[in-house]
Amino acid sequence: MLEIIIAGYGAIIWLVFIKLKLLPWNIKSQLGAVAGALFLAATIIFTVNVITPVSEDVRVINMVSEVTTRVPGTVKRVAVEGNVMLKKGDVLVEIDDTPYRLKVNQLKAQLADVQANANNLKQDLESAKNGTLSAKAHFDLMTLRLDESTKLATAGAGNQYDVESYRSEVQKALAALNTAKANEVKANSKLTAVVGDDNASVASVKAQLEAAQYDLESCVVRAPADGFAVNVMVRPGNYAVAMPLRPLMSFVENEQRIIAFFDQNELRLVKPGDKAEIAMRTIPGKVLYAKVESIIWANGGGQSVQSGVIPNTPMEHLHAPLPQKYAVRLKLNHEDAEDAPYLAMGARGVGAVYTDHIKPLHLLRMVVLRLDAKINYLIFKLP
Structure with a gap:
């Protein structure tokens, strides 16, 4: 143009x-x-x-999750092959669940036992109360006998041996009464110790059972999102562990981001919502229509890493570091994701943003961008 x-x-x-x-x-x-x-x-x-800044560094970025197991164990089955499209929740890998299944069964039996004990706590409290009443009655009786024997001995109608005997019985009855009261308090504490609607011991076993069931369910590793697995090198018989970190595979999510990098003085007129066009090398001859979703006003050149060492300033170097570019996130103009063209992860290309200023000159950038799209048909490589 x-x-x-x-x-x-x-x-x-x-x-x-x-x-x-x-x-x-x-x-x-x-x-x-x-x-x-x-x-x-x-x-x-x-x-x-x-007015129409251009970026020669437009990248297609996919989110990649490192698939690891939460529980250690022997790999029993690898359910996927690499580069096969999967839905969120599809099974990737199964871990041998035998030890975790046995743990769940053990806690289920333990839960049944503590629930039976919890049902008997009311009877235990009633029994403790009856024991307290019985001990108090015996204590009162021994106290009465001690008073009577003391009066008889004082009047000369009784002997001192009976007084000493009943005094000993009173001490024994008092100790038995205190023990019975302690048992009653203990039984009442067990009955009133609740978490929610459950007895404390029942709630404790239930929590352990839930944790064990979660571990059992974690033996099946599922896809974290829609996408496909790559680098599927794990095989049945391998021992999978969470730490040290050794991923089972990498999972590429379908969600993509298109990022265009611009020099620091090119974005002063650009704002979210501006129209944009992209020409990707993987789709030669075609121009994709997009818009500016956001501008990331940050880059690594402005970050100071936490350290106990005072960082050197650029003035102390022979040459100051080059200014880094700012990223602009673009969104394709496709309401339906199925109508959007397939963009390979890591695809590169060029893109232009059209601001609201001097719109007639936008035609020049449009022509140049379409020429770049046509040039993408050419492969500059000797046979």
Whole structure:
């Protein structure tokens, strides 16, 4: 497009100075024509780069999850092959669940036992209360006998041996009463110790059972999202562990992000919602329509890593580090995901953003971008 504008400018110069001879064609007019051409080209180039910035580094990024097992165990079955599309929740790998299944059965038996014991706590409390009443009655009786024997001994109608005997019985009865009261308090504490609607011991075993069932369910490793697995090197018989971290495979999610990287002085007029176009090398000859979803106003050049060492400033280096680019997230204009073209993970291309300024000059960038799309048909490699 720039060549067409320069050619039109040259045609005007030829018509004015050569054909119609409206102005003299001399050294001054020749220098003026050349300077005008350079000025026109520079003005167009610098203006277009501001109102329609272009990025030669557009990337398609997919989320990748490292699939690991939460519970250790021997791999019993690998249910997938690499590069096969899967739905979220599809089985990837099965771990031998024998020890976890046995643990669940053990806790189920333990739960039944503690539930039976919890049902008997009311009877235990009633029995403890009856024991307290019985011990108190015996204590009262021994206290009465001690008083009576003491009065008889004082009056000379009884002997001192009976007094000492009943005094000993009173001490025994008091100890038995205290023990019975303690048993009653203990039984009452067990009965009133609840978590929610369950007795404390029952709730404890239930929590252990839930944890064991969760471990049992974790023996089946499932797809975290829609996508496909790659690097499926795990085989039945391998021992899978969570730590040290050794992923079973990598899982590529279908969710994609299109990121375009721009120099730091190219985005001053760009805002979310601006129109954009993309030409990917994996789809030669085609231009994809998109819009600016967001601008990531951050890059690694502004980050200081936590450390106990004072970082060196760029002035202390021989050469300051180059300024890093800013990323712009683009979204394709496709309401239905099935209508969107397939973009391979890691695909590269060029893209342009069209701001709301001097829209007639957008045509120049559109033409150049479509030429880039056509050039993608060519493979510059010797046979």
